[in-house]
Amino acid sequence: MQLLRNNGIEPEIVEYLKYPLSVNELKSIAQMLGLRPKDFIRKGEQDFKNLDLKEKLEDDEVLFSVMADFPKLMERPIAVKGGRAIIGRPPDEILDLI
Numbered sequence: 001m002q003l004l005r006n007n008g009i010e011p012e013i014v015e016y017l018k019y020p021l022s023v024n025e026l027k028s029i030a031q032m033l034g035l036r037p038k039d040f041i042r043k044g045e046q047d048f049k050n051l052d053l054k055e056k057l058e059d060d061e062v063l064f065s066v067m068a069d070f071p072k073l074m075e076r077p078i079a080v081k082g083g084r085a086i087i088g089r090p091p092d093e094i095l096d097l098i
Contacts, residue, residue, distance in 0.1 A: 001095060002098075003027070016071045020069070024065045032080060032083060037064050037067060038057040040055075040087060042073050045073050053066060076088075077094075079094045081097045
């Protein structure tokens with residue numbers, strides 16, 4: 001966030017752990033990212049392992065649903081601007097949006 005502020009942008013923070021995104025919001029983010037959910041789900045998370053999601057990586061609908069129910073599975077941070085989105089890892093990637 002400081003990177004954005006240093007570039008004159010005050011980000012709007014979405015606290016998705018407190019207020020999980022809907023399946024439709026996740027689909028919209030996936031479209032803006034140009035990725036399938038398997039590409040921005042955190043495979044190292046314990047929930048991913050507990051839910052045995054490795055076998056379901058090709059089922060987008062299952063992954064969207066699980067990410068809506070277990071939001072910490074979503075890769076973060078994700079920056080969105082003007083119909084485009086990018087995963088901010090490394091943080092400098094976010095500069096591509098501004």
